[in-house]
Amino acid sequence: MDRVAVVGASMTQFGQRDEWILDLLTEAAQAAMADAGTAGPDVDHLYVSNMASGEFEGQTGVANALAHDLNAVPAYTARVDQTSSSGGAGVYQAWQSVASGASDLTLLVGGEKMTHRTTGESTDVIASLTHPAEYKHGVTLPSFAGLTARKYLTQYDAPRESLGKVAVKNHRNGVDNPNAQFQKEVDLETVLDSPVVADPLRLYDFCPVTDGSAALVLCSESVAREYADDYAVVSGVAGATDTHVVHERSDPTTMGGVVESGEAAFEMAGLAPGDVDVAELHDMFTILEFLQFEDLGFAEKGEGWRAVDEGRTARGGDLPINTSGGLKSKGHPLGASGVAQVHEVYEQLTGGAGPRQVDDPSVGLACNVGGFGNCVITTVLEEAGA
Amino acid sequence: MDRVAVVGASMTQFGQRDEWILDLLTEAAQAAMADAGTAGPDVDHLYVSNMASGEFEGQTGVANALAHDLNAVPAYTARVDQTSSSGGAGVYQAWQSVASGASDLTLLVGGEKMTHRTTGESTDVIASLTHPAEYKHGVTLPSFAGLTARKYLTQYDAPRESLGKVAVKNHRNGVDNPNAQFQKEVDLETVLDSPVVADPLRLYDFCPVTDGSAALVLCSESVAREYADDYAVVSGVAGATDTHVVHERSDPTTMGGVVESGEAAFEMAGLAPGDVDVAELHDMFTILEFLQFEDLGFAEKGEGWRAVDEGRTARGGDLPINTSGGLKSKGHPLGASGVAQVHEVYEQLTGGAGPRQVDDPSVGLACNVGGFGNCVITTVLEEAGA
Numbered sequence: 001m002d003r004v005a006v007v008g009a010s011m012t013q014f015g016q017r018d019e020w021i022l023d024l025l026t027e028a029a030q031a032a033m034a035d036a037g038t039a040g041p042d043v044d045h046l047y048v049s050n051m052a053s054g055e056f057e058g059q060t061g062v063a064n065a066l067a068h069d070l071n072a073v074p075a076y077t078a079r080v081d082q083t084s085s086s087g088g089a090g091v092y093q094a095w096q097s098v099a100s101g102a103s104d105l106t107l108l109v110g111g112e113k114m115t116h117r118t119t120g121e122s123t124d125v126i127a128s129l130t131h132p133a134e135y136k137h138g139v140t141l142p143s144f145a146g147l148t149a150r151k152y153l154t155q156y157d158a159p160r161e162s163l164g165k166v167a168v169k170n171h172r173n174g175v176d177n178p179n180a181q182f183q184k185e186v187d188l189e190t191v192l193d194s195p196v197v198a199d200p201l202r203l204y205d206f207c208p209v210t211d212g213s214a215a216l217v218l219c220s221e222s223v224a225r226e227y228a229d230d231y232a233v234v235s236g237v238a239g240a241t242d243t244h245v246v247h248e249r250s251d252p253t254t255m256g257g258v259v260e261s262g263e264a265a266f267e268m269a270g271l272a273p274g275d276v277d278v279a280e281l282h283d284m285f286t287i288l289e290f291l292q293f294e295d296l297g298f299a300e301k302g303e304g305w306r307a308v309d310e311g312r313t314a315r316g317g318d319l320p321i322n323t324s325g326g327l328k329s330k331g332h333p334l335g336a337s338g339v340a341q342v343h344e345v346y347e348q349l350t351g352g353a354g355p356r357q358v359d360d361p362s363v364g365l366a367c368n369v370g371g372f373g374n375c376v377i378t379t380v381l382e383e384a385g386a
Numbered sequence: 387m388d389r390v391a392v393v394g395a396s397m398t399q400f401g402q403r404d405e406w407i408l409d410l411l412t413e414a415a416q417a418a419m420a421d422a423g424t425a426g427p428d429v430d431h432l433y434v435s436n437m438a439s440g441e442f443e444g445q446t447g448v449a450n451a452l453a454h455d456l457n458a459v460p461a462y463t464a465r466v467d468q469t470s471s472s473g474g475a476g477v478y479q480a481w482q483s484v485a486s487g488a489s490d491l492t493l494l495v496g497g498e499k500m501t502h503r504t505t506g507e508s509t510d511v512i513a514s515l516t517h518p519a520e521y522k523h524g525v526t527l528p529s530f531a532g533l534t535a536r537k538y539l540t541q542y543d544a545p546r547e548s549l550g551k552v553a554v555k556n557h558r559n560g561v562d563n564p565n566a567q568f569q570k571e572v573d574l575e576t577v578l579d580s581p582v583v584a585d586p587l588r589l590y591d592f593c594p595v596t597d598g599s600a601a602l603v604l605c606s607e608s609v610a611r612e613y614a615d616d617y618a619v620v621s622g623v624a625g626a627t628d629t630h631v632v633h634e635r636s637d638p639t640t641m642g643g644v645v646e647s648g649e650a651a652f653e654m655a656g657l658a659p660g661d662v663d664v665a666e667l668h669d670m671f672t673i674l675e676f677l678q679f680e681d682l683g684f685a686e687k688g689e690g691w692r693a694v695d696e697g698r699t700a701r702g703g704d705l706p707i708n709t710s711g712g713l714k715s716k717g718h719p720l721g722a723s724g725v726a727q728v729h730e731v732y733e734q735l736t737g738g739a740g741p742r743q744v745d746d747p748s749v750g751l752a753c754n755v756g757g758f759g760n761c762v763i764t765t766v767l768e769e770a771g772a
Contacts, residue, residue: 061515068630076625099486129447239462244454
């Protein structure tokens with residue numbers, strides 16, 4: 001079977017945007033299609049990764065609206081929702097549409113419009129994904145993160161400062177990403193002295209509330225050169241769930257969905273963690289970067305914090321993590337994030353990352369986490385073409 | 387490539403249900419898995435067709451919750467939304483998951499919980515799928531239906547009574563479906579004398595607001611006999627959009643998404659409209675049964691009304707339509723409907739339709755309409771096994 005290629009990618013400016021969801025989706029879609037030298041009428045499958053346009057803006061049917069605005073009718077379209085990993089689920093759906101032969105040219109667009117709501121309202125919409133038994137007790141994703149961070153620091157004797165260094169690193173990377181929500185460095189003292197949100201985590205341990213969109217164009221590798229000289233192939237992609245009730249997990253410092261989806265994606269690609277040159281991890285909270293780093297096999301359990309502490313995950317390190325700035329600095333428009341992760345890996349693999357470019361990577365990985373690890377999609381991409 | 391088989395199917399009682407969405411989904415899922423002789427731990431992909439659990443119940447993340455409740459973790463899961471055709475979109479997604487090799491055993495569950503909201507509230511949630519320019523002018527799907535019905539009756543010189551006969555026929559079929567919301571006959575006078583909703587359409591021209599769920603189990607045909615002796619194969623499936631702004635369509639009596647998806651599904655199956663023995667059409671409004679009957683090629687444009695008028699689409703006719711009772715009588719829980727359509731076709735093809743059984747059908751079709759034809763999924767199934 002032909003491999004599935006990514007032949008175009010884009011992301012919009014992330015941050016506080018005045019446009020509504022449909023205009024954000026259209027902006028990213030047009031840019032990705034331009035990148036691939038194609039246009040709406042050529043697309044036959046269009047998927048929209050979006051968690052909650054109905055809740056955030058009272059507007060549903062955005063996939064149909066987008067097909068219309070892109071002049072892609074009669075292309076088939078649907079919305080893919082996997083909460084905060086809707087983007088990764090869209091990547092998996094887009095892969096399936098091409099791999100199954102259903103589509104010759106698939107456009108995937110992920111996006112969310114959130115900042116017109118208060119942070120409390122946004123957090124509550126997101127919290128509606130949790131189990132009602134936990135939700136009714138006031139549990140939100142930030143509170144899970146605080147509990148997990150405390151457990152991790154204690155269990156593995158990791159210094160609080162190591163979490164802060166994730167924020168410092170990812171803000172540093174964001175400085176070189178013109179589409180990042182935050183393009184400014186922060187120092188460790190600022191992070192450690194910021195207001196407590198969910199002890200021990202502080203304001204700078206959390207990603208912001210963000211508007212934005214990202215898009216990919218996918219096709220069979222057999223026709224990839226019609227669209228691009230340099231492209232990337234999705235050599236591995238898999239998704240996996242963990243318990244929906246977070247307190248039922250035997251070890252809160254391990255995310256089963258990351259372990260399972262990572263192993264399956266590596267097996268599909270015929271690769272191992274040691275083959276990865278660059279990765280985007282889902283750093284919605286700083287602690288999550290440690291968990292994914294370990295659960296994907298880049299370090300032993302309890303040792304992931306040392307990698308950032310020693311600078312190994314910085315842009316010049318042996319495994320650069322979140323060169324885009326990550327969710328932490330780039331921002332986290334729910335449905336867009338998993339798509340934007342693959343956009344960054346694509347740019348790195350095709351040499352288009354500009355000042356963020358790492359040295360000639362050939363294998364990249366994106367890990368997109370839904371809920372608090374409730375469902376995770378891991379995608380392995382490889383340099384191809386040219 | 388192996389064909390994709392449906393090896394188990396179920397639907398719950400449709401109507402006014404006291405359970406919340408997750409319990410409705412679980413009920414259908416368990417029944418479909420029992421039908422296939424399998425259980426949650428064997429499922430590796432789980433898709434949930436649902437339009438608006440967030441808007442209707444303030445609960446998102448239902449796919450993750452269902453994976454948990456079915457003991458299907460670590461199966462991958464996501465929600466598929468294509469408004470009122472979310473069920474059909476789920477069928478297409480499930481087909482892709484098996485056909486691409488991503489899944490060995492896929493469980494698709496569609497459901498919606500609506501009746502705890504008023505009919506006005508439900509209609510407004512559904513209307514949020516329309517184009518804002520039309521929505522802001524107060525246009526809802528029922529009003530589109532009224533305008534289209536007037537146009538159709540005038541343009542093709544069809545009698546008003548022919549629309550009423552769709553309701554009479556589908557209510558007659560519903561009497562024999564123990565899971566239908568309405569299991570009572572209505573006579574033509576009752577339909578024609580019922581209150582006007584959107585002139586010329588009256589109360590009995592409309593489907594009700596409904597709670598319910600339906601489910602399917604799918605796998606490659608190469609392993610279908612592990613689950614069932616008699617099964618059905620999806621020999622054709624395709625989706626297509628039409629203009630999102632309904633008033634931009636040159637001929638409101640033709641639904642482009644039905645035409646395009648139908649032609650593609652027939653081409654994929656290597657079949658023609660004349661090969662179909664039984665079909666479920668999306669009779670959310672009586673007028674839609676005429677449009678789909680024509681746009682799928684079962685009759686010339688403007689002649690579809692004659693088929694019901696002459697009894698050809700009744701259970702004993704040459705092409706029985708909506709033997710389940712259709713959305714009109716069985717009910718229309720948005721995300722469930724497209725899945726329940728395939729459930730009925732599966733039962734007909736495998737000889738399990740009981741008192742609704744038509745004489746030995748070998749080819750069946752389901753047509754699921756999103757919005758007012760904004761996106762349509764057509765599925766062709768064939769008898770297989772045994």
